Amino acid sequence: MKKPILNIDEVEKELNKAEQYEDIENQGQFLQTIYLGSILSLTPSGKIYTPWTNSNLEPCTRCKGEGKIKNKHKSTKNVDAIDRKIRRVANDWVKPYATLTKRQQQLIDKLRKIREHYDEWKTCPECYGMCSLEARLDEDWWKQLESELEQINAWYHGSEGDGCDIMISRVAADQTEE
Numbered sequence: 041m042k043k044p045i046l047n048i049d050e051v052e053k054e055l056n057k058a059e060q061y062e063d064i065e066n067q068g069q070f071l072q073t074i075y076l077g078s079i080l081s082l083t084p085s086g087k088i089y090t091p092w093t094n095s096n097l098e099p100c101t102r103c104k105g106e107g108k109i110k111n112k113h114k115s116t117k118n119v120d121a122i123d124r125k126i127r128r129v130a131n132d133w134v135k136p137y138a139t140l141t142k143r144q145q146q147l148i149d150k151l152r153k154i155r156e157h158y159d160e161w162k163t164c165p166e167c168y169g170m171c172s173l174e175a176r177l178d179e180d181w182w183k184q185l186e187s188e189l190e191q192i193n194a195w196y197h198g199s200e201g202d203g204c205d206i207m208i209s210r211v212a213a214d215q216t217e218e
């Protein structure tokens with residue numbers, strides 16, 4: 041079990057105290073919102089970036105930012121043999137994968153899995169192919185935050201002001217109880 045990010049009871053208490061306001065996008069529904077903190081101090085990397093501007097991230101040391109590493113089980117002979125087997129199962133790909141029978145698809149999936157084991161490259165186990173460990177840890181963090189908030193039917197989002205703000209909202213409690 042991972043260490044929780046939130047003290048969920050405290051978050052819920054704070055939300056209970058927060059003022060209710062009408063949702064602009066969904067009139068008649070009232071929300072409660074609290075400020076959780078800054079991306080800069082809460083996320084593992086403490087950095088702000090978008091997928092198209094991640095130059096401020098440290099490249100993964102394991103794969104040097106390539107997202108893949110040389111496979112020490114590499115075997116061209118085995119890969120070739122498996123490729124031949126896959127082609128045989130797929131009847132030389134006269135039909136696309138989606139139109140093959142379930143049994144053929146399962147067999148091909150299994151062979152592809154084995155093929156990965158002998159392929160020249162494999163996805164970096166450190167950064168999951170994201171090329172930066174920071175990016176991967178951040179992604180894990182956001183996912184965990186999301187799932188912790190789901191327990192109290194809340195969600196995270198940004199604010200209109202500071203781009204670093206992490207806000208938490210939920211539908212006002214006395215509305216959901218109706």
Ligand SMILES: [Zn+2]
Pocket residue numbers: 100101102103104105106107108164165166167168169170171172173
């Ligand atoms: Zn890596």
